[in-house]
Amino acid sequence: MTTNSAPPVHDTDVLVVGGGSAGVAAAVAAAEEGARTVLAEASGSVGGTLAWQLLEHSAGFHNVRGEQVTGGFGQRLVERLMEIGASPGHIRDDVGYTASRTPVDHAALALTQSIMLDEAGVRVWLQSPIVDATTGDDARLTAVRVHTPAGSRVVRAAVVIDASGDAAAAALAGASFQTDTSARQPTSLLFKLGGVDLALLLRHLREHPDQVRPGSVIGEDDADHVNVWGLGGLLAEGHERGELRLRRTEMHLAGWPRRGEVVVNVTRTRAEDSEEGLGLAHAELGRQVFEFVRWFRNRVPGFGSCHLSAVGDRVGVRESRRVLGLYTMDAADVRTGSAFDDTIGRGAFPIDIHSHDSPSLSHTDPVGSGFEIPYRILVPSGLGNLLVAGRCVSSTHEANGSLRITATCFTTGEAAGVAAAHAAASGKRVEDLDVTALQDSLRSRGARLAPS
Ligand SMILES: Cc1cc2nc3c(=O)[nH]c(=O)nc-3n(C[C@H](O)[C@H](O)[C@H](O)COP(=O)(O)OP(=O)(O)OC[C@H]3O[C@@H](n4cnc5c(N)ncnc54)[C@H](O)[C@@H]3O)c2cc1C
Incomplete structure (x- = not known):
């Protein structure tokens, strides 16, 4: 009734x-x-x-x-x-x-x-x-x-x-x-990785300054907060090897070293203006997240033992x-x-x-x-x-x-x-x-x- x-x-x-x-x-x-x-x-x-x-x-x-x-x-x-x-x-x-x-x-x-x-x-x-x-x-x-x-x-x-x-x-x-x-700008899904040793990443970047945006200041090993735009060389290799379908020339990482935690901004896709547009985008961004997590573990210094600790609760609409x-x-x-x-x-x-x-x-x-x-x-x-x-x-x-x-x-x-x-x-x-x-x-x- x-x-x-x-x-x-x-x-x-x-x-x-x-x-x-x-x-x-x-x-x-x-x-x-x-x-x-x-x-x-x-x-x-x-x-x-x-x-x-x-x-x-x-x-x-x-x-x-x-x-x-x-x-x-x-x-x-x-x-x-x-x-x-x-x-x-x-x-x-x-x-x-x-x-x-x-x-x-x-x-x-x-x-x-x-x-x-x-x-x-x-x-x-x-x-x-x-x-x-x-x-x-x-x-x-x-x-x-x-x-x-x-x-x-x-x-x-x-x-x-x-x-x-x-x-x-x-x-x-x-x-x-x-x-x-x-x-219209693309959508993305940000994710967090835990179990990251940021000092190892910073040491790698100091030895390979071409991996960060020109003009970047690479923080000290004991920095409280870490901000990195780059990893273009590693991303290109990942794409060439077929580990990453998405071709990106750089990504953004923001880390809280004492928490062993990093937010990653790299995924992206177009969401169509339709009933299922966001649902399809979410599935595609999910595939990208899993590919990147695997790639981080295998290829990026400091991330060998990392785990996926959180994912944005909805497709990020710019x-x-x-x-x-x-x-x-x-x-x-x-x-x-x-x-x-x-x-x-x-x-x-x-x-x-x-x-x-x-x-x-x-x-x-x-x-x-x-x-x-x-x-x-x-x-x-x-x-x-x-x-x-x-x-x-x-x-x-x-x-x-x-x-x-x-x-x-x-x-x-x-x-x-x-x-x-x-x-x-x-x-x-x-x-x-x-x-x-x-x-x-x-x-x-x-x-x-x-x-x-
Ligand atoms: C991937 C990504 C990365 C970004 N990076 C940065 C960054 O590093 N730094 C930065 O400053 N900005 C960044 N931005 C931009 C910034 O996040 C947004 O533009 C900003 O947060 C928008 O704020 P808002 O209050 O307009 O909307 P929102 O924060 O999105 O809030 C809108 C709210 O309205 C609610 N809502 C929607 N429809 C309804 C409804 N019918 N009834 C009731 N409630 C409803 C939603 O649930 C939501 O909580 C980024 C954006 C994206 C997507």
Whole structure:
């Protein structure tokens, strides 16, 4: 027997969809600015891609000159992790890619984010994907349906923030999207190897400096953290011998030597936009992971006794839907460091584009001392009470290659959270918000809006 009774309705000021880097920052900020806030996360934990794709490090906190561009929530989170020994904080990026990198313990990151959400008074709904949305005559989102473990619920929120990475809420609300999708970045699956003797690897690299990117600083044997871009020669041999089907000219390894642990970023494939696209990609990436583990054991100094200790919990998606907002940031904005009257923060990560079919990165373009991020890239055109944050912001494929980095996702998330709280309190449409008041609130939260 089925029952068709209407699902219970929850009224709130702000609904945040997705609990990754942007969503957690958004929800904490909205709640701290006085808004009743619900965060709905589809998976069983907050933390998103940074925590559960096991990223090598959070990146993008500093520009190439070493000036910090990300403050606010992102910086607070790093300080909380440092207090419990779950991050060394911002350390030098010794391959010269950017000025700093910020390793984090993945599980501790997710737990700390949960605690911060709880402290801020956010109501966190886990295992709760949003599945439907209703818009009113003025195109505002009037209701969002969420499947929770307790049953189906309808959330009526004054403002919705889409921080789902894939712009799930924006799609359900009928938003418009960027159309330059032909060059979408490939997916990957990161994995962790345990039982690694990193001192042996470092000694090998010192004897074979051609195995690392030019300009790399190879750490001391007793380094606390190890960062390596390279192993091109060994990879080429593995491919020629038929041990590795995937041809790569380099890979990224980030290690915590005292744990004997390394995160490996090397797999990749194209995921088709279809029901089974991610499933097929997951199987292909799984084959690659097993090939690489075997190859590491047999061919890479220091890895003879290694084991596969963890794998990202989902296919790592670098790029999917990007909304069409009131402004679209493009490569020129990012490269030349455009300034905007409605800046809500800064970014400074290189434009980092990975390729499906070339064995190296497609390209990595420097972005000088960084760029300002306009509020308008968080505002989808014409919906009134929807904001976006994180990697689905209004940007071209190239600009997204920089904006998608986690430090910048913290920045856009926090700005969206404060903006949503202001809009909910004032009843204004998000495009009509008092941007000066938004900027003042962000500054008082420690955000860095413009070069000092
Ligand atoms: C392989 C790979 C390597 C990377 N390497 C780095 C790196 O080294 N350093 C770095 O800083 N960045 C790196 N990035 C980029 C960075 O990880 C992402 O761009 C960033 O984490 C995106 O953050 P987000 O908050 O927008 O989305 P996410 O962190 O992906 O969070 C989105 C959340 O929304 C949830 N969600 C999705 N749909 C729904 C729904 N319908 N209802 C409810 N919840 C939903 C998801 O479960 C998820 O938790 C990498 C990315 C990939 C894929």
